[in-house]
Amino acid sequence: MKKTQLKKSSNAWVIVTTFSLVLITITVGVFAFRFYLNGFKEVKDDNTYEQYYVMITEERKSSFWQSVYRGAYERGLEENVYVDMLGDNLSQEYSRENLMRIAISSAVDGIIVAADESDEMTQLINEAASEGIPVVTLYGDNTHSNRCSFVGVGNYNLGREYGRQVLKIADEKRDKQSVKVAVLVNAYALDSGQNIFCSGIQDAIDQEKSEKFEIEISLISVDDTNAFSVEESIRDIFMEEELPDIIVCLNELNTTCVYQAVVDYNKVGQIAILGYFDSDTIINAIDRNVINATISIDTGQMGRFCVDALTEYYEFGNTSQYFTADVTLIDKSNVSDYLEGGDVNEN
Numbered sequence: 001m002k003k004t005q006l007k008k009s010s011n012a013w014v015i016v017t018t019f020s021l022v023l024i025t026i027t028v029g030v031f032a033f034r035f036y037l038n039g040f041k042e043v044k045d046d047n048t049y050e051q052y053y054v055m056i057t058e059e060r061k062s063s064f065w066q067s068v069y070r071g072a073y074e075r076g077l078e079e080n081v082y083v084d085m086l087g088d089n090l091s092q093e094y095s096r097e098n099l100m101r102i103a104i105s106s107a108v109d110g111i112i113v114a115a116d117e118s119d120e121m122t123q124l125i126n127e128a129a130s131e132g133i134p135v136v137t138l139y140g141d142n143t144h145s146n147r148c149s150f151v152g153v154g155n156y157n158l159g160r161e162y163g164r165q166v167l168k169i170a171d172e173k174r175d176k177q178s179v180k181v182a183v184l185v186n187a188y189a190l191d192s193g194q195n196i197f198c199s200g201i202q203d204a205i206d207q208e209k210s211e212k213f214e215i216e217i218s219l220i221s222v223d224d225t226n227a228f229s230v231e232e233s234i235r236d237i238f239m240e241e242e243l244p245d246i247i248v249c250l251n252e253l254n255t256t257c258v259y260q261a262v263v264d265y266n267k268v269g270q271i272a273i274l275g276y277f278d279s280d281t282i283i284n285a286i287d288r289n290v291i292n293a294t295i296s297i298d299t300g301q302m303g304r305f306c307v308d309a310l311t312e313y314y315e316f317g318n319t320s321q322y323f324t325a326d327v328t329l330i331d332k333s334n335v336s337d338y339l340e341g342g343d344v345n346e347n
Contacts, residue, residue: 050079053110053310054086055138056099063279064252064299065114068138071303072112079311083112100124104131110310111135115142134313136306140193149309151302151323155193158295159200161329162248162274165293166201167208169246169272170215178214182237182244184254187221194250201248218244222254231257238265245272252277255294259285278330278338286335293331296338301325 055072057065069085076083086099094102096113097120103111104127111128115121115137125135125145134148141150170179183201185194198219205215220237223229234257237243249255255275259282262271268290275282275294285291305323312319330338 049076049082051081051109051310051314053081053083053112053307054099054103054108055083055112055306056086056096056103057114057138058096059253060085060087062252064277064297067299068303071300072306073303074300075304075307079307081109081307081311083307097121097124100128104128104133107131108133110313112138112306112310114138115140115145115147117142117144121145134310136309138302138306148313149319149321149323151305151309151325152193153297153327154324155196156200158327159197159202160204161200161295161327162197163201163204164208165274165329165331166205166215166246166248169274169292170213173213173245176213176245178216179246180242180244181215181217181246181248182220183217183248184222184234184250184258185219186250187223187233197250224251224253227253227257230254231260234258234261237261238267243267243271245270246274247271248274249276252279252282255291256281259291262290283330283335283338286330286332287339289332293329296328296330298326298328 053072053076055069057068059065060069069083072083086103087094090102100111100113100121101124104124111133113121113125113135115125121142122145125137125142125147128135129146129148135145137145137147137150137152139152141147141152166179166181170176173179183198185198198217202217205217220233222233224233230253234254237247238261247258249258255273255277256279258273259275262268262273273285273291275285275291277299278294278296282291282294286294302323302325305325309319309323
């Protein structure tokens, strides 16, 4: 009996301690950010901005998110608005949810967040809205929240484009009666977007496939907690006895890691890669025939749309529910255009 009580007491102590540490961390972050914000306002006296927005993402250092942010930042300057990548100005790393809490407590004028469908994210967006802070969800949506707008890509049409590319590659593998396709999905994503994307792939294949071969699609979960866990998850695929013929990637990091693994395991030409985004590494890999094709998203446009949505909200009290960024397929036929001009989204 005493052991049971001791165990319960110990568990309660752990819970209280954990909660206290989280609360202290957020409080410190709020004070640090407010200190930064006050300094920002003092320094910017000669160039006063009407609004102050923050962007919140989990992989803010990647070239994809830096390009999105640059688009938002430059549009903000045109509208006399300052857009900050929240987290860059803080001394320690915070989760996306804690950054949301810091932004809400600091009473920023607008929040742009790469969201998901989790209950916690819904509550945070609704809390921001109740405090009079408009929230735009970016790339990943939260459909049950009070967000004012969503900026993303047409996942279903994007999936259909990948499906057509799968069929094209499969048709070239005439020596195979069955073509195995592995679609890499986020193991922890609570986002309907990747499900819609996968439906688009399947529908395109079902509607247009030839009877000459069978296409088997499997979803492989990738632990994207950090870059190392992504590399480990992908290398596990290459340790299997039977490898996929085609690997479909849904983000920049997965594409880069699969490309590296194909080279390391000497599988160039044996495994086709359909990538995502148009970083220099990915573009050069297409030119070298290691990656078959990739989807280029107009990331600058995505960033601009976020600021436009918030500007409309402040001017009219509402804004468009959806903004869809333009996408372009890059393969061997047009990769030279990107090599000559560099990354289109980074100009």
